[in-house]
Amino acid sequence: MSNGGSYDVIVVGAGSMGMSAGYHLARSGLRTLLIDAFDPPHQEGSHHGEPRLIRHAYHGGPAYIAMALRAHELWRELEELTRTELLVQSGVLNLSAESIYSYQQRVEDAQDLDLGIEYLNADEINKRWPVIQLTDDFKGLYEPRAGYLYSEQCVRSYRQAALAEGAELLTYAEVEHIEVNERFAAVRIKDGRTFYADHAILSAGAWFSTLKGFIDLPIRPVRKVVGWFEPSTSAFDADRFPGFTLNSPYGGYYGFPSIGGAGLKIGRHDTGEGWLPGQPLKPFGSLPEDEGDLRAALEAYMPQAAGTLLRGAVCKYEFTPDDDFIIDRHPQYPNVLLAGGFSGHGFKFSSVVGEILADLVNKGSTSLDISKFAVSRFHSLTTTR
Template identity: 65%
Template sequence: MTKSYDVIVVGAGSMGMSAGYELARRGMKTLLIDAFDPPHPHGSHHGEPRLIRHAYSGGEAYVRMALRADERWLELEKLTGEKLLERSGVLNMADPAVYSYEVRREAASSFGVQVEWLSGQEIHKRWPNLTLPDHYRGMYEPDAGFLYSEKCVAAYKRLALEAGADWLPHTFVTGIKPEQGSVKVETEGETFAAGHVILSAGAWFKTLEPFITLPIRTIRKVVGWFETADDSFHSDVFPGFTLGGQDGVYYGFPSIDGAGVKIGRHDTGPDWKPGEIPAPFGAYPEDENDLRRVLENFMPGAAGKLLRSAVCKYEHTPDDDFIIDFHPQHPNVLLVGGFSGHGFKFASVVGEISADLIEHRKSGQDLQLFAVSRFAD
């Protein structure tokens, strides 16, 4: 007999688990299905932490969502009693010939986001362990910081189950078949039905073709943790950071409990296909070389021994904006994906948005940027 639900969430990682909790909390009979058992190393949320910032370059919609996401993370902390968000501050640094912060300046001013604008010399004076060229510019957000991503996913999972959601891990979805007034979700062993389905498959969206074909490019990404020469990079005194210049765009984190400075490259990366085993860290010379070169040039005190490494995935849309919209042919199927390497910070509010769309078919957030119709041409 086919078991029925109000909502089935296919892909219960960062966004799906948050949505599953929100749906179950609102009293909807919810089933969460995932090919693995989040938190896990097969998607985009492992190898914590993740940056959270509020002065965003994507426009007002992103700033509103970032501020609301921050509120929801604090609510999650209260519900769980766990420390999930650290306000280390985030220092954004860039060569102005490559990247300008003017759009973010306007957004920050409009929403009252506290931001400090710094020259290269001012950055070095405040953080002497940074060796930026004088012509670089900085944007420092003192209220920004980082999230413990795996703890966040685990917290949402626990709350979703406590709220009554059913949980089906290690289960691949083999088919999605809309019918009159409902959607059937087929797995290798069972078939389930629901009035609504949320597809939040992350790096695995291509496994849902041809039911939905989205222009999402999935790429392999690497990060490394490097030994520091002293305590000046510790999370008590050093912020999270981004760095953009002629050599690419990078992001990173202070040393948390002596784990070393974590750094990753935001741009570039080889394609990855679902089902493939990603090449391990070090399979390409640039895996470590790119990261080490940036550390040696800009923060040499953090260019010590490689202590740890990880491989994860980005799911890029052509414009790097998200997809949060209903299926073009099936209005009871919600598409949530394409978070393009900058989405985790929004997981808390994306769960709320998803539940609002399922329950009310509208959201208090401006979702025009995320419409799937923008790919029609």
Template identity: 60%
Template sequence: MGMSAGYNLARRGVKTLLVDAFDPPHTQGSHHGESRLIRHAYSGDPAYIDLALRADTLWKEAEQLSGTELLVRSGVLNLADSTVYSFNGPIEEAKKRKVQVQHLDAEEVRRRWPALNIPGSFAAMYEPDAGYLYSERCISAYRQLALGHGAELLTNTPVVNVTAREGSVTVHTTNGDYHGAAAILSAGAWFGKLTPFVHLPIKAIRKVVGWFESSPVFAAGNFPGFTLGAEEGGYYGFPSIDGAGLKIGRHDTGLEWKPGTPLAPFGSEASDEGDLRKVLESYMPGAAGRLLKGSACKYEHTPDEDFIIDCHPLHSNVLIAGGFSGHGFKFSSVVGEILADLAIGGVTTHNIQPFSLSRFAPPDHSRTSLILEGI
């Protein structure tokens, strides 16, 4: 989110500084692991669909400007047990916005993707124009574009404190103090490091993904990205890209993580591989081969799993972008555009009302930051 905002500000001629405790792309945030789904038909507030469509356009623009392939239209197959979840709402809203969606029963799913072993109680929503993003390439592309427009990037520069007043923000780092007229905080799962200046209802969660040896039918070009909702929980995944194996992760559950403490590596919990393998054996047995690789990453959950995009309650020149709850990466191109709109003019044409911080109980504030990603 921060790198995208940095590009959007710099290209509009704003003097822009980005501050990161690491050197993006890196493995300390929520963007590593090669791929992220991009879908357009969405549950929840219809604003998500509008933002997903705009994000898609902006990803293609970034792709052209950077000369790097960022988005693959593999299609995304959303599967769910009808006793757990219904696709009726998302399909209705998607069709209003002319998003291509197909509502499939279990028999049609099995006919089109014979490698799937789903019971008759399942249904699906297939999005042929959806797909996946190469997440680390996306970060690199926006970094290249931001710097090309004159932005400055401080890497390996942890923030130790932030102070703000009207018209001025100071970021105190291990490498000195930096001053600006406005700030955007996009600290992801590290927002806890900014308390008490900003206290958000965000819980950092350790999550894992695994890549499993799979038959050729699950290879990229043959198989789409997917989501799966069943009694076992909520899962998502990707076809095997360049022989890396089918990638799968679990969206729900997870262990709370305290920012700044070591993140337990994949395999530290029996459920790391166990939960993923159980679902593959049940529904995609041809992808339940040996584990090729595992990785641990971080979510930043809000109580309702909706985003926070708003001004700081006490400082109108400080913007907050967080709580993306494991489904935000696809939106980062448009969120950067929104944040630049707000930082420059105080308004945006995009509907961000559902992401207001005021929907939560008023927090207790007193301390702040320029553009921060992964403090």
């Protein structure tokens, strides 16, 4: 094996989480190598097809809320550092039929944090945003300080910042083998070079199954679709309409206003076809539900947005069994950190996840509560030596 070099930390998977970690690690003075099978930002992960929502009054309890608030701060810091707009505070309107999901717990969790949220009934929502048509059984949680992130630009900005701090990035480098002991981690790529470090971070996203020879996490990659529809009114324009989530009898959805005339973007969060790394993704429109499900939800609740389909795209989710993240040490090797299973709602947190991973390397701990993200909750976890 040829020695490709030695570092303090190697990050395997330089997408949203990995690139953020690379910046925070390099900024702390550690010799950092980022390895990615492609050239981030790219179309092979979960970060393309911007934008992505960022919300604060989060489901899952105080741990998520604290992370969301810190993530927001870090996105603003990255904007200032790179002089690039990344976060737009458009407001986010969360909508749900009460029989499907109640926002009451979120309201209670957010009460002491001055998030400025508004808890609205269907009539109040219909009057404030007349292009939304809800039945009386709907409630809404409006977050005026929330909004959306330009995801690809976020990754690009973290890449710029990481390299400026001295991190090295190896692109189009597919990892073939990982070997670890208590003293070092060795990562071999397909061209035969092996890189060594005191610590390793694995953040391979939907491609985690390619690392099964070293760790087998219960992460299920899923094909997802999004579509951009042409509204018949300017009421859906970005300066007038918020980002949104929708829990309805038609399924669970999320969406964005029409940004720069691109059309209203909507995607379905639940359902989706299984996918295996290396397999081609069926293009948008291959399945009737690709457009059909998105259009049905719009016709039911935002009919003036259900115009011509301007564009469709496919992307990947990486689900854990409980939809919570994995941020923890490898169960056998404490010098290896795992960050994965972000389950279609993780991008907004990538700024703070990178900071958490850097703190775990540098300090051995983090000030944020990540106990619910432990790998030990999956009793069937398989590791190999």
